[in-house]
Amino acid sequence: MRIETLLSKFAIKGINYDPQSGGGKALLSAEEQLAVVGLCWHESPVGWLVLFVEGLRDVHALKQLQIATRGETLRLMEDWRGVYPEKALTALCATAIAEATQQNGQVCPECNGAGKVLSKCNHQRKCQCCKNGRIEWTQETRFAYFDQFLPVTYSRFKRYSSILINIIEWLIKNKEIVIIILDNQINLEKKDNQI
Template structure:
């Protein structure tokens, strides 16, 4: 069974980075309870699982929770920064970092719409000059453009935030990797149990 199928067994709309309580004071099922339904260890990387839900299932509710988790982590990192910054900066960094974490292979090219080829005036197909096989790879320039999507600013100003952008990206990638390893380990254990049962 693929990781996508394992994740698709859940309805991530019930998952939340925060512990929520129903109106009657009765606690809702925790995310850990939901994931325990298929025996995956949520504790190893809760943010990584939320990231995988957002990536694989493309759910907006989960995406909101992921942005929130990234913002919390980023604010802890920014506590060590002595400079001043506007109130929307941390949100823009977190959202831009989440965008990259969800599309590690790069953004879909806006010119060719991911096709990797364009038609010239004579209707001949030509490779798109703006991308690499339909994807615009992540680099400092594309990260700056994504950041400006949420908070337009001067390039020089973004340069001062760039180390924190990289820091939160590294954290998100590490969480994703930990969640993937947890799923793969569980799937391997289940497969070995099935093999024992058959033999």
């Protein structure tokens, strides 16, 4: 991800350039620019990408996250016995990213996230498909999402599920690292403001 793109996500409009060099050389290095925003990108770039995809629906961050997740998937599947198609990697990455960025579950397609539906006689009823408008992640919902990219039997999906769980845990762990860093930074800034 380019530094200008990252800084623009935090509403920083531009970078100060050295006027004596003709405006071409930045006064601050990339690390210093990140420090100005209070970020620790290098601690967990994957965690930042997960947050950008989850919170901002950023397409460029999604592409970067897919590349990073694919690399982790290939690393986890080094010892895989047997063959698997290229679509299996795509399905594993897409399912893991979907679950990591929608931890509360997917929006229910029947009630559109409302949690209530209208019966034939216009009475409001609780939606039978979801809990409060979200379909929670279970083994069956993972299989349904995975099956959109690689239609396989459930018994074959169970073979992939151990890898899928590891990828999801890896993504969530990276996201939690960033959240802890941000929380520590906020607490530090609150203490500085109180002094």
